[in-house]
Amino acid sequence: MAKMYLVMLGPPGAGKGTQAKEIARQLKLAHISTGDLFRENLKNETELGKLAQSYMNAGELVPDDVTVRMVEDRISRPDCERGAVLDGFPRTPNQAKALDDLLGKLGSSVKLVPYIKVPDEVLVERLSGRWMSPSGRVYHAKYNPPKVKWIDDLDGSQLYQREDDKPETVRHRIEVYNEQTSPLIAYYQEKNLLVEIDGTQGIEKVTDAIMKAVGEV
Numbered sequence: 001m002a003k004m005y006l007v008m009l010g011p012p013g014a015g016k017g018t019q020a021k022e023i024a025r026q027l028k029l030a031h032i033s034t035g036d037l038f039r040e041n042l043k044n045e046t047e048l049g050k051l052a053q054s055y056m057n058a059g060e061l062v063p064d065d066v067t068v069r070m071v072e073d074r075i076s077r078p079d080c081e082r083g084a085v086l087d088g089f090p091r092t093p094n095q096a097k098a099l100d101d102l103l104g105k106l107g108s109s110v111k112l113v114p115y116i117k118v119p120d121e122v123l124v125e126r127l128s129g130r131w132m133s134p135s136g137r138v139y140h141a142k143y144n145p146p147k148v149k150w151i152d153d154l155d156g157s158q159l160y161q162r163e164d165d166k167p168e169t170v171r172h173r174i175e176v177y178n179e180q181t182s183p184l185i186a187y188y189q190e191k192n193l194l195v196e197i198d199g200t201q202g203i204e205k206v207t208d209a210i211m212k213a214v215g216e217v
């Protein structure tokens, strides 16, 4: 069976992680989040984690060469046998070209790019209300609250807020997205791979819209 690679595109807080997890589950694909991979390295105090930390806390992008090497390693693991949903990667035109080369070597290519569109003013509210589980599950104080306040529904662990979700850092992340990542909209449009998804709908409606688009490829 041909492998399937999807790229979730959208600004910080658009819902890429929330959707990527569910889409990967439904399609039985691996979920690759570069943000989660960097956070895991940070937690384990690896060299890569130490390098990434200052960029992440400032809301800047980690350099392309480091990020691409990390993805190259991740994408060759056995759980990517059927393909993967990429979340937070690529994030610059250089990373997008590197991904094309990488998948080309595997005899494959990006199949679809769901672009989750959400206006800037909604993003700040989404990120300031976000609560994370150490396992990577994502909650929102208002839109997706845990059953018990700040406790993970499935494993009972304590939820936490991300260091880079402070309003001033969020605003900078949105600027970085507009400058460095938004050119990918045109990049994938030209390849006829982009499908616009209204990210202001409820979480399940967004999932349905993405699954419908995948079904039409």
Ligand code: AP5
Residues within 6 Å of the ligand: 010, 011, 012, 013, 014, 015, 016, 017, 018, 019, 034, 035, 036, 038, 055, 056, 057, 059, 060, 061, 062, 063, 067, 087, 088, 089, 090, 091, 095, 126, 127, 129, 130, 131, 138, 139, 140, 141, 143, 144, 164, 173, 199, 200, 201, 202, 203, 206
């Ligand atoms: P990363 O972790 O990728 O952060 P991001 O792209 O800024 O995206 P977020 O995780 O903040 O948001 P999301 O779109 O996944 O939204 P979520 O589903 O959580 O990157 C962090 C940092 O790592 C970067 O700043 C950079 O330093 C570094 N990095 C990562 N990748 C890199 C790369 N490729 N190159 C270089 N550096 C890189 O949802 C947000 C909230 O909204 C949640 O609370 C959720 O419950 C809620 N929500 C979701 N959908 C809905 C909905 N439809 N309605 C209402 N609420 C919703």
